[in-house]
Amino acid sequence: MRVTINGEVETIDEADLSISRLLAIKQVESPDMVSVQVNGKIIARQAYDHQLVVADDEIEFLYFMGGGA
């Protein structure tokens, strides 16, 4: 399926793709410091294991390390 991750369109061929699995597939660094937004809505951390990604979802991984000088 085609999804958009951080503005980039990507194809991921995996059924029943949870947010947790997506974080693993994308090898997201510091997953504890990332908030996941799907179609403009922040996903609760406790829902990562059971909330599934569907085709055309727009996903943002947002980090809170902050901008620099």
Next chain:
Amino acid sequence: MTMKGFATRAIHGAAGKREAFGALRMPVYDSVAFEHETAASIAQTFAGRKPAHVYSRISNPTVQDFEQRLKLLSGGIAVLALSSGMAAISNTIMALAGAGANIVTTRNLFGNTFSLFERTFKPWGLGVRYVSMENPAEIDRAIDSATCAVYLESVTNPQLEVADCALIGEVTRQRHVPLVVDNTLMTPYLFDTKQAGIDIELLSTTKYISGGATSVGGAIIDNGTFNWEWSAKLASGAEKAGALAFMASLRQEVYRNTGACLAPHHAYLQTLGLETMSLRIDRSCDNALRLARFLAGHPKVRAVNYPGLEGAASHPVARRQFGAKFGGLLTIDLVDREACYELMDNLRIIRLATNLNDNKSLILHPWTTIYAEYSPEERLAMGVRPTMLRLSAGIEDHDDLIEDLQRGLGHSHD
């Protein structure tokens, strides 16, 4: 395989990315700026879409390694390391309090914390409401819609009162106010603040964690137990950052803008300290209990206050909350100030210095040092007396410490 033991986790940290050169110990990344290969990469980092370092006032690999290790030990959802314990307190209050806000706290606070609230924040408009932490109903009455935090110390310094955090937590949860606790004297090793219902844990890592007063530092731990949608200041941030709203506010605003960062070299030293923390704390607690028992039986000592003594007023709560270890700090009262000075001036091993939870045992006369800037009435109201000495038990051989105190007390009048 999960690492269950505190020491194992402290030594090995979380499994993560291999260090660039395979260094088994995280090196000191003493660099201000971090280069990116493309313009898009640095833009993505500024936009929060990529977890990379750009500037050491914001984040640094060595500091991040320390934060992640502390997170593993504490059970929090996020940890921020800062330049000092006072930076941890001030940053926390600045992140939680908006215009017209108030905090509910106690007068029995570390002297500089009291000064921060009274002399730094009050003139900026922060309301500071003092209550007895032994009276949950009083805390409940003091909270109103503008209350942004209930603030206390798990063990107060130097009064050594022990707040019943579970009881206070019931009030703060019902009133939707975060419970913020300075846990410096106990650390995550002796007191699991998350299990006790505390939302934010603050630490002066200068003390037990630094590994023997090697460096000044502090930490903020978000236990992930508070719903930030209930915070007037952070509700809008919670829509974007969810459970990380408090940490996002710190990292992207308060901590960044106040320049409260921990130096990479200090983070390195404090990571070394973390590894041996449990061994040192065990020894310090054992020494403190032995010293307290010795001093309680000495004819020149009018009173001993140590939560580990069965007769101490704080003992029942301390036993229930902390188990069998009660920290390394105790106080004694002699007949007057001169007697205190005579004891201090005749010690040969225990050092005269204003720090605590060092490897070295330390002694201080709080009335004429940390609290000297306050009037006698204010000092007494804060539970500080001219007859009181604060003793921080280090990790020396206890027989030497007892002999030193015996000799010192021999020179002290009664």
